[in-house]
Amino acid sequence: MLxxxxxxxxxxxxxxxxxxxxFEGLRNAGDPVELAVKYEQEGADELVFLDITATVEDRKTFxxxxxxxxxxxxxxxxxxxxxxxxxxxxxxxxxxxxxxSINSSAVKNPQLIYELSKEFGSQCIVVxxxxxxxxxxxxxxxxxxxxxxxxxxxxWAKEAxxxxxxxxxxxxxxxxxxxxxxDIRITKLVxxxxxxxxxxxxxxxxxxxxxxxxxxxxxxxxxxxxxxHFNEVPIPELKQQLKTQKxxxx
Numbered sequence: 001m002l003x004x005x006x007x008x009x010x011x012x013x014x015x016x017x018x019x020x021x022x023f024e025g026l027r028n029a030g031d032p033v034e035l036a037v038k039y040e041q042e043g044a045d046e047l048v049f050l051d052i053t054a055t056v057e058d059r060k061t062f063x064x065x066x067x068x069x070x071x072x073x074x075x076x077x078x079x080x081x082x083x084x085x086x087x088x089x090x091x092x093x094x095x096x097x098x099x100x101s102i103n104s105s106a107v108k109n110p111q112l113i114y115e116l117s118k119e120f121g122s123q124c125i126v127v128x129x130x131x132x133x134x135x136x137x138x139x140x141x142x143x144x145x146x147x148x149x150x151x152x153x154x155x156w157a158k159e160a161x162x163x164x165x166x167x168x169x170x171x172x173x174x175x176x177x178x179x180x181x182x183d184i185r186i187t188k189l190v191x192x193x194x195x196x197x198x199x200x201x202x203x204x205x206x207x208x209x210x211x212x213x214x215x216x217x218x219x220x221x222x223x224x225x226x227x228x229h230f231n232e233v234p235i236p237e238l239k240q241q242l243k244t245q246k247x248x249x250x
Contacts, residue, residue, distance in 0.1 A: 004214050004242070004249045005045035005221035006235060007199060008228045010035060011052045012081070015065055017229065018052070030229055036069045039228065042235040044075060045250040048169070048223060050101065050128075051081025052144050063095045070096020078126055078169075084112065086119050093120070101169055103128040104142040107149060107156070110163055117164030122196075127165040129157060131186055132173040138186055145173050157190045167197045169223065175203025177226060182213040191218035199223050207233060207241040214247050 010017050010032045017032045036047055049069060051062055066079050079092050080101025089100050100120075106113050106127055117125045130141045131153040138153035157168055170190050172183035182200045191198040199221035200213045210222050227233040242249050 002197060002220045004219075004247055005199075006043075006210070006238060006242075006249065007046045007048055007221050007223040008035070008039045008044050008235070009048040009050060009201070009223050009225045010069075011050050011225060012062065012065070013051075013053050015062060032065065033068055033072060035229065037072050039235065040073055040075055043239060044235055046076040046078065046221070047073060048078045048101070049080070049097075051079075053081075063091055066092055066097055067095040080126070080128055080169075084109075086115065089116055089120060089124075093124070099124050099126050099167070101126040101128045103130065104144075106160065107140060107142050107151065110159060113160055113163035113165055117166065122164050122166035125165055126167045126169050126199075127157075127160040128169040128171065129153060129160075129190075130171050130173055133186075138189070141173060145176075153186060154189050154193050157194050161194045161196055165196060167199065168194060169199045169201060170219075171223075172202035176201075178203050179205025179227065181205060181209040182219075182222065184213060184216050187213060187219050188217040197221060204233075207238050210238060210242060211245050211247065214242070215245075 017030050017035055070077055076098045078099040078101050079097040083100055083102050084105035092100055130145050131138050132141055140149045140151040140156050172186055175183045180203050182203045187200045197220040200219040201223040204224035204227055213219055213222055239249055
C-alpha cells in the first residue's frame with residue numbers, strides 16, 4: 001500500500017500566495033518562497049504550486065518564481081496553471097518542477113494528456129479536477145472554477161487515466177476553503193474508479209479531517225492550503241496525530 005502524503009498548496013496570483021473560499025474572496029497568505037522553505041523544514045511530503053489566474057489571463061505560468069522556489073526544495077514539486085503544450089511543460093521542468101498539473105487545457109484537448117505522458121512519462125503528469133455538485137450531478141469546472149462543463153467527474157477521471165495521467169488532484173469546489181472536512185463522497189467515488197494515486201483537496205480544517213479521508217477513501221495524498229499558511233494545523237503535529245491513528249505516512 002502506498003504511504004499517505006501531506007501536501008501543502010501554494011495558490012499563486014500576481015506572484016503572491018493567496019487563499020479564498022469556494023474559489024472566491026482571495027486574501028494574501030504570504031511569500032511563496034518563504035512558505036515553501038517552511039513546509040520543507042516542517043516535513044511536508046510534496047508541494048503543489050498553482051498559478052490560479054494563468055488560464056483566465058491567457059498567459060503562461062511564472063517560470064521565474066517556479067525556479068526560485070524549486071531551488072529551495074528537495075521534496076517533489078508539482079506546478080500547474082496555463083500549461084497547454086509540450087514546450088510549456090519542458091520550460092517548467094527545466095525551471096525545477098518535478099511534475100506538472102493540467103486542468104482546463106486537458107478538458108479542452110484530452111489528447112494533450114496522451115501527448116505529454118508519452119513525451120515526459122505518466123509519472124510527471126497530474127490531471128487536476130475541479131468538481132462541484134450541480135443539480136444532482138458531479139460536474140467538472142474549468143478556468144479556475146469559473147466555467148461549468150457537462151463532463152461527469154468520475155467519467156472524466158477514468159478517461160484521464162486511459163490517456164496516460166499518472167495522478168489525479170481532485171478538488172471539491174464545494175469544500176474549498178470551508179474547513180468543514182474533505183468531500184469524502186466524491187473522493188471515494190473517484191479513488192475507487194481509478195488505479196492511479198488520487199490527492200484529495202478542498203475542505204481540510206482539522207487533523208481529524210485527514211484521518212477520515214485516509215481511512216474512508218483510497219486517496220493517497222491530502223492537500224491543504226489555509227490551515228498550513230496561517231499555522232492553524234502545523235504539519236509536524238498533523239503527522240504525529242496520523243501516526244497515533246496507525247496511518248502509514250511518508
